[in-house]
Amino acid sequence: MRFLIVFILLFASSLFVGAQNNDSLFIASALTKLENSKEYTLKVADLMPEHQYGFRPTKEEMSFGEQLLHICSNLGWLSSSYLSTGNNPVSKKDSNLQNKDSIRKVVVETYDYAIAVLTGFSATNLSDTVKFFAGPMSKLQIINLLSDHQTHHRGQLLVYLRLCGLTPPKYVGW
Template sequence: MKKIYLLLFLTSYTAMSQQITPKSAFLEKWNNSKTYLLEMADAMPEEKYAFAPTEREMDFKNQLLHICGNMLWLSTTYFSDEDFDRKKLADNAPNTKNEIIEFLKKSFDEVSTRVTEVSEESLTTKVDFFAGPKSKLQILNLLQDHVTHHRGQLIVYLNLNEIKPPKYVGW
């Protein structure tokens, strides 16, 4: 009987360890984060995209564009062979609510594609980062952290405009 339990445990453990990896966990969370942020972007009326709680904070629109810029910078720089062109990004920034929502979708998808294409093993590779050497896994954490940080600000923006934020789906 003990052998059967051991066999079941090992089989289950092996199946789980093959399914749950840092990369797959990130991609699942990333997709949920995309869904949640898109719902927030959609909830804010376009005429409120210029809203900022104070003069020293970015408005709603520029928070979203900043999130996209960071996503594209980190994913291009650390998960591709391409050079990131900040000026090109700024020169082609979308303006309308619909354009910004499409840009958000494309930015999230671009990160997903790049992360999907890297090997699990490469996530331990150390890269030069302005705050000191980081592993690519740490860069994935930074990607998610940055989105979460600014998304939290956007929740406040919605609440200050008496707009109920969407239900959290970031699990």
């Protein structure tokens, strides 16, 4: 009986340690993905000529520059509101930027902020639930949303590049 109790305790503790290792692996993977996303987004931003930052395929769509700022606004908002207690590095005044260099600066600052937040994020908090406008979400879901949102809007930017006769950079996302 004693052997059985020891076995169960060891087995249960190995599951707990395994789950912690998986959580830490998820954070490390998400961090690498975010770092690569920063570099790829900057390549996309750099490829578009400044005079095309106002390009929009239809009047209903955001311009190229607005798409970049939207990515940053969301990245900063999710990171500051749900993954940390910091302040969103993207301000309301940034939404009016038109200049390529100014927008690029916001991209760098926002990604650097989100990377710092994720670097300091404890894997033990992944299952914490937060109040989100669409309903309760875990912080793990917020990290996944952070990634999905960037990918969605950066995909639109790739189409914008093609419509302007430019070949997007080779994809890297992991």
